[in-house]
Amino acid sequence: MKDNLKIEIASLKNGAAGDAADATLVAFCGPELSFGPITAKALQPGAAAMAIAAKVAHFTGKAGQVLDMLAPTGLGCARLIVFGQGDKDGKEAPAPTRHLHLGGKIRARLSGGESRILCEAPGAPAWAAEAICDMVTGLQLRDYKFNRYKSKKADDTENNHQNDVTFLVADAAAVKKALARQAGLTEGVALARDLVNEPPNVLFPEEFAKRAKELTALGVEVEVLGEKDMAKLGMGALLAVGQGSKRDSQMVIMRWRGVKSGKDKDAAKPIAFIGKGVVFDTGGISIKPAAGMEDMKGDMGGAACVVGLMHALASRKAKVDVIGAIGIVENMPDGNAYRPGDIVKSMSGQTIEVINTDAEGRLVLADVLWYVQDRFKPAFMINLATLTGAIIVALGQDHAGLFSNNDALSAQLASAGQATGESVWRMPMGPGYDKLIDSKFADMKNTGGRHGGSITAAQFLQRFINGTPWAHLDIAGTAMGSPQNDINQSWGSGWGVRLLDRLVADYYETGSKPA
Numbered sequence: 001m002k003d004n005l006k007i008e009i010a011s012l013k014n015g016a017a018g019d020a021a022d023a024t025l026v027a028f029c030g031p032e033l034s035f036g037p038i039t040a041k042a043l044q045p046g047a048a049a050m051a052i053a054a055k056v057a058h059f060t061g062k063a064g065q066v067l068d069m070l071a072p073t074g075l076g077c078a079r080l081i082v083f084g085q086g087d088k089d090g091k092e093a094p095a096p097t098r099h100l101h102l103g104g105k106i107r108a109r110l111s112g113g114e115s116r117i118l119c120e121a122p123g124a125p126a127w128a129a130e131a132i133c134d135m136v137t138g139l140q141l142r143d144y145k146f147n148r149y150k151s152k153k154a155d156d157t158e159n160n161h162q163n164d165v166t167f168l169v170a171d172a173a174a175v176k177k178a179l180a181r182q183a184g185l186t187e188g189v190a191l192a193r194d195l196v197n198e199p200p201n202v203l204f205p206e207e208f209a210k211r212a213k214e215l216t217a218l219g220v221e222v223e224v225l226g227e228k229d230m231a232k233l234g235m236g237a238l239l240a241v242g243q244g245s246k247r248d249s250q251m252v253i254m255r256w257r258g259v260k261s262g263k264d265k266d267a268a269k270p271i272a273f274i275g276k277g278v279v280f281d282t283g284g285i286s287i288k289p290a291a292g293m294e295d296m297k298g299d300m301g302g303a304a305c306v307v308g309l310m311h312a313l314a315s316r317k318a319k320v321d322v323i324g325a326i327g328i329v330e331n332m333p334d335g336n337a338y339r340p341g342d343i344v345k346s347m348s349g350q351t352i353e354v355i356n357t358d359a360e361g362r363l364v365l366a367d368v369l370w371y372v373q374d375r376f377k378p379a380f381m382i383n384l385a386t387l388t389g390a391i392i393v394a395l396g397q398d399h400a401g402l403f404s405n406n407d408a409l410s411a412q413l414a415s416a417g418q419a420t421g422e423s424v425w426r427m428p429m430g431p432g433y434d435k436l437i438d439s440k441f442a443d444m445k446n447t448g449g450r451h452g453g454s455i456t457a458a459q460f461l462q463r464f465i466n467g468t469p470w471a472h473l474d475i476a477g478t479a480m481g482s483p484q485n486d487i488n489q490s491w492g493s494g495w496g497v498r499l500l501d502r503l504v505a506d507y508y509e510t511g512s513k514p515a
């Protein structure tokens, strides 16, 4: 995966920059070009050149400033890049994602060949292993590219050079240990991004299921159900969405048993993550406008996140019993497609009047949510879905919408969001919204009108959770077409993998702090 980014961890000691004639050297300084002692010594021969360059560039070592010098006099390296770490006007608090983003910024500057990064915080002996681990992760996330369908590889873009990067750190063993734990997380994000970026002619439901099945190599149990199996289960809602497609709809159930059920009391109940996997959403008979429809290949961002998360958890052998379940369908107009006016019966027994075939995600989730709570009786269910355009209107692309029947779970998600930078914003729910989806002809209808479109969608889902503690993340704004940033240059962002990995690590693994 990371074939053109090679990371090495070596020990930071006096003279550690080594023979750097062809290398790029990366260092960090505080206000007024103050370095840590080892870095200062390594850069000493170039101090005069640096002082001149800093003056010309108005570089004072504040956070956010960068001094980038080619062939600095006296320094015996090809390039020196200094990242300011001082306070931004003395006000900026150290954000939890600071080092992650710093790593992304570093990766963006590297132009190939060898680089050495002197990981010494200005004014302090060393950064903690976790901070450096975050930095490495930032480099890797920034390095991600999806170019498997380009027959010519442009060689002038940021991501097409071989970079051999050595991090020079105080405690190499500790950093290597932290990195070993998070390697699978970076892979999980990349896997989720790949799935979202794949074109819909390649990633049809069975192909998606096949990719999920590859998790068996990590020890994940994977079951795949086809249309016949789901018909037997009575999944009339999910199947209705897929019936206009030539492709067979699928449901995939993944399980990572990092603890033996029943060993301790809390582990008796698994936790569960559920994803919307509409591999392409034309809208069906209620067809979408042509402009931008190609983006609907990303309507499986929820399912992609669940697969990426399972990869991450299994890779680090997380001490948790966790279910991942995804409903994978293609929403197409066709002679056999479901129509507005149809009444379908969900696995729960509740009937649904279809008002708009473009409100298909909730129909898919209705059956998967019901199935998961019925079969596994999980401690909680969290579903992710690119569910509504309305959530983009409400929150933009910087927060996912959070809807929940459980304050404790919501608080945990909010705090994991702050820790990872994958932020959530809780939205209201209640009977006043719920009644908007009551139907004249069936138990409910699949749209609630223009008002509060994301909320009525959430109310719909809530009718299929049977009282289980539950949270719904509407990721229509965050999973795809995301604005590029320090750690993501990809159309499919892989949003949610880091958030939920963190949620599990902080609250649900054996040995994590009590929930």
Ligand code: BES
Binding pocket: 281, 283, 299, 356, 358, 359, 360, 361, 386, 387, 388, 389, 390, 447, 448, 453, 476, 477
């Ligand atoms: N997949 C879309 C929501 C979406 C929109 C995701 C933009 C990502 C970007 C969903 O299936 C949909 O079409 N929702 C409708 C619901 C409406 C018909 C009630 C919408 O948001 O317009």
Ligand code: MN
Binding pocket: 281, 283, 357, 358, 359, 360, 361
């Ligand atoms: Mn739709």
Ligand code: ZN
Binding pocket: 278, 281, 299, 358, 360, 361, 386, 387
């Ligand atoms: Zn959709």
